Amino acid sequence: MRRFSRNAIMRVLPILIFLGLSAGFLTACGESAGQSEPASHPATAKPVRVAPVTRTDTLRQYALTGVTRAANRATLAFQVSGNLSKRPVNIGDRVEPGQLIAELSNPEAGPQADAARARLSELNTRLAQAERDLTRVENLFEQEAATRQELESARASRDALQASRDNARAQLSRSTRTLDETRIKSPVEGTVDRVLFEPGEFVPAGQPVVSLSGGGLTEVEIGVPENLIDSVEVGQPATLRLPLFEGRTVSGRVSEFASASTGAGQLFPVVITLDAGQSLRAGLTVEWLLDATQPQRLTVPVTAVVSPGGSGQPRVYRVVDGRATAVPVKLGAIMDENVIVEGELEAGQSIIVAGLNNITDGRPVEVLP
Structure with a gap:
């Protein structure tokens, strides 16, 4: 066996001590790392103040x-279709009741109405003459100066003219109505605020042409x-x-x-x-x-709402059995110092409003008076 001198041992002894201490330190670190566990909540309760969840009617202004x-206005349209021949008003024009606003092209309507009006005038004149003739014959008949046949003939002539006059009156009414359907007149005093068709354009029946504001x-x-x-x-x-x-x-x-x-x-x-x-x-x-x-909506103080990281899901913390319990909420309108919330909350439940710094779900808390 090889033997070492005392001087050699003294030279390597410090190195051996250093290596032994290093091995012990590393072993201790390894054991500490292997035995480490997630940190538990502090044993001491965090002081907090609470306020109740409230339910109240909310008044908002929209x-x-x-x-x-x-308020007095009119939208004017034709009852028949046709080409617009005339629209003598423009936006901003003042109009009076009965004033012509627009007219459709109908070359036959005017002459037909004029002819019907002339026919009626003629028949009225002839009927008036027939009435006078009948009166004269009746007087002569009473004086035995006219025969019954002459009397009946005068009456028949008068009745025929009456029937013709009635037919002419109906024809004039139809012609006038046809003519009126091609014209729009103002029903009120007012101002033209819209025109929707220009002369020469085809206008469907019932389509607004002009609107008036009274x-x-x-x-x-x-x-x-x-x-x-x-x-x-x-x-x-x-x-x-x-x-x-x-x-x-x-x-x-x-x-x-x-x-x-x-x-x-x-x-x-x-x-x-x-x-x-x-x-x-x-x-x-x-x-x-x-x-x-x-x-009625649930409201909580604004100070009770926290948002993890500044952008996470807003939440409030209830106090349940001495611990903070996180409740995610959806925020609504702010009313003074409160905010409307939606979440698994009920009116009267206590939520933390002060002492929220470093608060976590499940952490023990002490409610201060």
């Missing part, structure tokens, strides 16, 4: 848009979504704002309210008539500031 129009009151038709219809009734006051006129407001009342929408998923038409003395020019954009009460 801005619904519409366009002003004259004087007097102004109204607005506004579409109301179905979730707000319970907040509308005829006669209720309405405040209208003009967004393009520095927020100027005018007042009115709901005058008409449709009980049904114009179709599935459509809006419900509501007509608001402005108060007297607050009339506006037709065609202005206005906003109806509608205060609507929503059904």
Whole structure:
């Protein structure tokens, strides 16, 4: 066996001690790493303050848009089709009741009406003469100066002319009606605000040609979504704002309210008539500031809502058996210091409103008074 000198042993001893200490340190680290577990919640409870979940009616103001129009208005159309031959009015023109607005081309209607009118005039003249002749013959017959045959002949002539006159009157009525159907006259005093056809164009029957706005009151038709219809009734006051006129407001009342929408998923038409003395020019954009009460909704203090990472699912923390329990929520409108929420919450449950820093799901908490 090889023997080492004392000096050699003394030279390697520090190296052996260093290696032994290093091996022990590494073994201890390995054991520590192998025995490590996820950190548990701190044993001490975190002090927090709580507030109850509340259920309340919510009042919100909605801005619904519409366009002003004259309350007294008319949309004019022909009852028959034809080519537009004349439209002597333009947008902005003032018109009087009975004034010609537009006319269709019908070369035969005018002459037919004139002929029927002349025929009726002629028959009226002849009938008047036949009445006088009959009266004269009746007098002569009473004086025995005329025969019964002459009397009957005069009566027959008078009756025939009466029948012809009645037929001519009916013909004139038909011709006049035909002529009237080719003409549109203003039913009101007002202003032309739209023209939809130009002379020479074909106009289908019933198609609007000209629209008029009469004087007097102004109204607005506004579409109301179905979730707000319970907040509308005829006669209720309405405040209208003009967004393009520095927020100027005018007042009115709901005058008409449709009980049904114009179709599935459509809006419900509501007509608001402005108060007297607050009339506006037709065609202005206005906003109806509608205060609507929503059904009872759950609300929590704004300070109770946290959003992990600033962009995660918003949540609140309930206190259940002394621990914080996370409840994801969907946020609604903010009302003062509260916010509407939807989630697995009930009115009266306690939620944490202070002490939320470093709070985690399941962490023990101590509710402060």
